[in-house]
Amino acid sequence: xxxxxxxxxxxxxxxxxxxxxxxxxxxxxxxxxxxxxxxxxxxxxxxxxxxxxxxxxxxxxxxxxxxxxxxxxxxxxxxxxxxxxxxxxxxxxxxxxxxxxxxxxxxxxxxxxxxxxxxxxxxxxxxxxxxxxxxxxxxxxxxxxxxxxxxxxxxxxxxxxxxxxxxxxxxxxxxxxxxxxx
Amino acid sequence: xxxxxxxxxxxxxxxxxxxxxxxxxxxxxxxxxxxxxxxxxxxxxxxxxxxxxxxxxxxxxxxxxxxxxxxxxxxxxxxxxxxxxxxxxxxxxxxxxxxxxxxxxxxxxxxxxxxxxxxxxxxxxxxxxxxxxxxxxxxxxxxxxxxxxxxxxxxxxxxxxxxxxxxxxxxxxxxxxxxxxxxxxxxxxxxxxxxxxxxxxxxxxxxxxxxxxxxxxxxxxxxxxxxxxxxxxxxxxxxxxxxxxxxxxxxxxxxxxxxxxxxxxxxxxxxxxxxxxxxxxxxxxxxxxxxxxxxxxxxxxxxxxxxxxxxxxxxxxxxxxxxxxxxxx
Numbered sequence: 001x002x003x004x005x006x007x008x009x010x011x012x013x014x015x016x017x018x019x020x021x022x023x024x025x026x027x028x029x030x031x032x033x034x035x036x037x038x039x040x041x042x043x044x045x046x047x048x049x050x051x052x053x054x055x056x057x058x059x060x061x062x063x064x065x066x067x068x069x070x071x072x073x074x075x076x077x078x079x080x081x082x083x084x085x086x087x088x089x090x091x092x093x094x095x096x097x098x099x100x101x102x103x104x105x106x107x108x109x110x111x112x113x114x115x116x117x118x119x120x121x122x123x124x125x126x127x128x129x130x131x132x133x134x135x136x137x138x139x140x141x142x143x144x145x146x147x148x149x150x151x152x153x154x155x156x157x158x159x160x161x162x163x164x165x166x167x168x169x170x171x172x173x174x175x176x177x178x179x180x181x182x
Numbered sequence: 183x184x185x186x187x188x189x190x191x192x193x194x195x196x197x198x199x200x201x202x203x204x205x206x207x208x209x210x211x212x213x214x215x216x217x218x219x220x221x222x223x224x225x226x227x228x229x230x231x232x233x234x235x236x237x238x239x240x241x242x243x244x245x246x247x248x249x250x251x252x253x254x255x256x257x258x259x260x261x262x263x264x265x266x267x268x269x270x271x272x273x274x275x276x277x278x279x280x281x282x283x284x285x286x287x288x289x290x291x292x293x294x295x296x297x298x299x300x301x302x303x304x305x306x307x308x309x310x311x312x313x314x315x316x317x318x319x320x321x322x323x324x325x326x327x328x329x330x331x332x333x334x335x336x337x338x339x340x341x342x343x344x345x346x347x348x349x350x351x352x353x354x355x356x357x358x359x360x361x362x363x364x365x366x367x368x369x370x371x372x373x374x375x376x377x378x379x380x381x382x383x384x385x386x387x388x389x390x391x392x393x394x395x396x397x398x399x400x401x402x403x404x405x406x407x408x409x410x411x412x413x414x415x416x417x418x419x420x421x422x423x424x425x426x427x428x429x430x431x432x433x434x435x436x437x438x439x440x441x442x443x444x445x446x447x448x449x450x451x452x453x454x455x456x457x458x459x460x461x462x463x464x465x466x467x468x469x470x471x472x473x474x475x476x477x478x479x480x481x482x483x484x485x486x487x488x489x490x491x492x493x494x495x496x497x498x499x500x501x502x503x504x505x506x507x508x509x510x511x
Contacts, residue, residue, distance in 0.1 A: 069228065071228070072228070072232070072240035072241070072242045072270075072500070073240060073241060073242075077242055077503075077504065078503065078504060078506060078507070082201065082202050082504075083201060083202060083500075083501065083504035084201075085201040085221075085224070085225075086224075086225060086228040087228075088227075088228070088231075089228065089231050089232075094236075118241070119240075121237065122232070122235045122236065122237035122238075122239075122240075123235065123236065123237075124236060
């Protein structure tokens, strides 16, 4: 795959995280019954960033955060060439009656989010579930799923790929667009 | 934007790691690589979390049918496989030879072919003849998991034993494991030897010389004939049952004498200068190979083994099911 362009650079990247955090605070105020859940593996990075940001803005160090692995709930098991390797689940609290903010990096077909909703039920019945994504690849949904908080909307075609890169794993905070055509 | 930035390494696309086993069936530990074993362990870690959640079920094997064919008695293994299958949402059919047409003279391959004709994707088989699962894998179009074939192998037991050691000690490598008891008739012993050695553990056997296979040294396994020496040497003792049902001649004078020479009791454990871990694949004959106070002590991780068994079996079922083609049916 070839790099086509950088959609979001480092400066803009941090501004978006700041904005998303403020939007969450607007709706959740004191985080009494709210939890943040990142979808493994890439949503977990975003979840951690947002959590750090929320902690520093609100100086509330008790905001609950967890990561959810959806490998066993996916609907493409055996339809892929190779099975995906599962990641860790670390949710050490019940989500019964909680307001859940589900966090992922890129929203594309909506299938991961569907699997995440399914996986989430194993931990109880949440009061509400909201979806936060960094990139919304709109007009490419296979399922009726829409985000509540969006970092940036992008218009892409199927042969393109959007990658959110993280300082921790990729050495740089940025969002890039890749193109499979030579 | 600036042109220089476009020059990036080609491995830029770092998606989730893909993984698969090197084998098509789980017939024995002998055929697995070290990578396969660690893949099964890592997958089992996830399933162990799942079976401790409020809802213990995942939909992964929704469209898979598994037949459990038990031509030999079993409690733990059968329940463990059935639970693992159900927690993966597979459809399960059970079969035991005592209540079947095998009694009417049907051959193994006919029995299994009839079951496969009912659109079964995976077969878990326990059979008294060594090699039964290998024979099936060559003749049947389904994924085969060996749940014990005679005195040959019992791979999932060995995997869960090694997994339990890994869970308790962090890693298997460098650990000293002694397998005590009826090695000659034990499929658990053979699979354990293969598995532990592949993971870098040191394995010895201990028991009456008549119950030690003649060629055990060709596997790189030492025989320690004195129980106390063996226990002093090891970190972990895996204690096996005396399989009287497989013994066609008398291998030792009496069970009572066996218990006196090779039975593990609290006194002998207390006389050691370290605390070793006791494992047992079950069923235990209390008072023979283990006394009750040892079997129920906190040194024994026998019930942890049973819990890990479900996670290990979920992992093997999941990884093998991943190899079934979607439209093969």
